[in-house]
Amino acid sequence: MLTRIDHIGIACFDLEATAEFYRDTYGFEVFHSEVNEEQGVREAMLRINGTDDGAASWLQLVQPIREDSPVAKWLAKNGEGVHHIAFGTADVDADSEAIRDKGIRVLYEQPRRGSMGSRITFLHPKDCHGVLTEIVTAAPAPASGDPSGH
């Protein structure tokens, strides 16, 4: 069951300049940044608000690091803008299977790694009225005292 708008994914040519725009214009700060080699992108996550399912809504700024990454091709065609939207669920495996069973094309056979240890999949935009749609389960919060927590 999808319980929140998890994030809006925004493709950009320059991650630092775009993050600076969001900070200077609105006061939104970068909470986390990482490289996703598999997706071929650098990402910055800006936390906007908490949500009533106990999680949060984010802006995800995405800059390609390779000419052949899907985001690089998208930017070459469309220019900067909203690349995808993401809904959050407690169980991406069950929800993506249920969505697949409705005849929507799910782009990954199994969910893959997303930002901040999340697990994600994507739905084909042509099956979603033109919207590239991500389904995401956030990583569990680290237990108190967990040495891997941050």
Added chain:
Amino acid sequence: MLTRIDHIGIACFDLEATAEFYRDTYGFEVFHSEVNEEQGVREAMLRINGTDDGAASWLQLVQPIREDSPVAKWLAKNGEGVHHIAFGTADVDADSEAIRDKGIRVLYEQPRRGSMGSRITFLHPKDCHGVLTEIVTAAPAPASGDPSGH
């Protein structure tokens, strides 16, 4: 101060078919629908989650009702997809003035009427890294027993 992702605005050719897609695929229900003559659109609001500023995040489905509406022109160029994103604030007047003072083009001299009695303005996408960005203050919740409330 912007305190939430208020909504994601999705442009579509057929409001009923698109609302049916969101209900059948994800279980998202239409909470409210209306016509905005000034914007030249029919709208359906799907409530996705509550936010920790006491408001909510929505999907806003938008179908043009006139060939000369901005959304009709956008659809003719882009096809169906994410048309804009909106951030919520308690004071759209103060925030839009502060943003204008930073050199961002604010499209309305004064905020106008948006969905569900809200007050809104838009920022020029070319000043926002390609993202048409709305700033919105929700209508106050009706007082208990207010006969105009619902």
